[in-house]
Amino acid sequence: MVNIIKSAEYEQYTSVYAQAAVALWNAAMGVDFPMDLRLWRQNVDDCERTFAPGCWVALDGQSVVGLVIVKSPNHLSAIVVHPDYRRRGIGRRLLALATDALASEAGRQCAVQLSAPNDPPSKLITGQDYSHFFPGVPDSHSDAMAFFDACGWKKTEGWCVDLWRDLRGFAIAPQVAAKIEELAGQGIVLRACTPADVPSLFNHVEENFSARWLAETRRRVQMEPDPSEIKIAVQGGRVIGFAHTFTNRSAKLGPSVYWRDLLGAEYGGLGPIGVGKDVRKIGLGLALLSYCVDEVANAGMTRMAIDWTVIIDFYKRAGFDVWKRYIPYIQPL
DSSP states (O other): OOOOOSOOEEEEOOGGGHHHHHHHHHHHHTTTSOOOHHHHIIIIITOTTBOGGGOEEEEETTEEEEEEEEETTTEEEEEEEOGGGOSSSHHHHHHHHHHHHHHSHHHHHHHHHTTOOSSSOSEEEESOOTTOSOSSEETTOHHHHHHHHHTTOEEOSOOEEEEEEEOTTOOOOHHHHHHHHHHHHTTEEEEEOOGGGHHHHHHHHHHHSOHHHHHHHHHHHHHOSOOTTEEEEEETTEEEEEEEEEOTTOSSOOGGGTTGGGTOSSEEEEEEEEEOGGGTTSSHHHHHHHHHHHHHHHTTOOEEEEEEESOHHHHHTTTOEEEEEEEOEEEEO
8 A cells, every 4th residue: 555645754863763774675675685773774874975964754643654775975876775665756856855965055065074075075875985885886786876967967888797606515725725835925915904914904004005905904904903804914113005804893884884684694795805006916915805705605605796896707717706786976066
């Protein structure tokens, strides 16, 4: 039975609505992207980039039937409307509330504090925020893409995927095992990160990768004082490669294990991963990847995912296949 609603009420989102937000999410897309309170609180309530003035819920009486979450400086983190309440203007109204908030003085000030462009950002982007849920719009949800198309949003030329593989029976390929031995002969050792390695780890990420990867690595070390699930390549006491791995014992939920309910109880994940600019194209990347997969398998995990990538062929060399696909959308403000 379709619910009848004459006019939704709109209120700013607060953590009081967290449980209702999880229920709404699961009613809308829980089959493909099962949400729980732990993930919601980590990525919304406890994320310093959540821009409160731009986060709203739509109410039918006491029931939350829609919500929008935005992150500074210009990211649409999530917009969800209950299936029974779609095509009634709720999504458009929520989008307008979020857009107006980001274009406000508070939104401009927040952008300046984050060293973003002055004045309102020129485009609102789907996903790709800090503690993001998605790197774009899931292409398995044609209704979501139809909504953004109808609202005048534009698909970008980029796309990306999540990958997965079954870990049962995994073994490092002989040629990769030989490469790991060769690298060891050159003084390059693959191992778990220790607290003593953390300063060098931070330097490595800062010198070779994005501010986002550095922030994610710092946050994880803050949450997990034992950094052993971060794997590193070390030469001469210096970190020259790194990878985040995740298991069902990780304190932080990495993006690769957000949808862990679909992977089973013994889930694992990986990402980000990267090696230094001066040690690329020597086989270190595949060696580090294979080592990480082996470590997660040896920890007793049976399925493993990798999130937000376009280098599918590289990960296929370690047995990963495409799992989910995303298409980013942008909107001029």
